[in-house]
Amino acid sequence: MSEGTTPFLELDGITKKFGNFTAVSDIDLSIREGEFFTLVGPSGSGKTTMIRMLVGMERPTSGEMRLRGQVLNGVPANKRPTCMVFQSLALFPHKSVGENIEFAMKIAGVDTARRRRRG
Numbered sequence: 001m002s003e004g005t006t007p008f009l010e011l012d013g014i015t016k017k018f019g020n021f022t023a024v025s026d027i028d029l030s031i032r033e034g035e036f037f038t039l040v041g042p043s044g045s046g047k048t049t050m051i052r053m054l055v056g057m058e059r060p061t062s063g064e065m066r067l068r069g070q071v072l073n074g075v076p077a078n079k080r081p082t083c084m085v086f087q088s089l090a091l092f093p094h095k096s097v098g099e100n101i102e103f104a105m106k107i108a109g110v111d112t113a114r115r116r117r118r119g
Contacts, residue, residue: 008033014063023049
């Protein structure tokens, strides 16, 4: 990354504990705009917890999350420019795949034409 370029997403020392159990431990990550990134791992490795923190459904115990330089830690889920598409059991069965994907954008107030281009 060239000097002075802000990463698209940056995690700095992200940790999430549930009581004495550490679900995510001291994660450092930097993703550039346009970079392809995949989060993989075995069941129970913290993937869902990480995504839940990014979208605001969980708060990190420690560390800082930044999206385009903006600290996300204290931003409520409904004010973040992020969303999460749940696995099949949490999808709306009466909606198409596209409509399920568009749903978060609709709630965020994105107009129909723009949603259709992105969804």
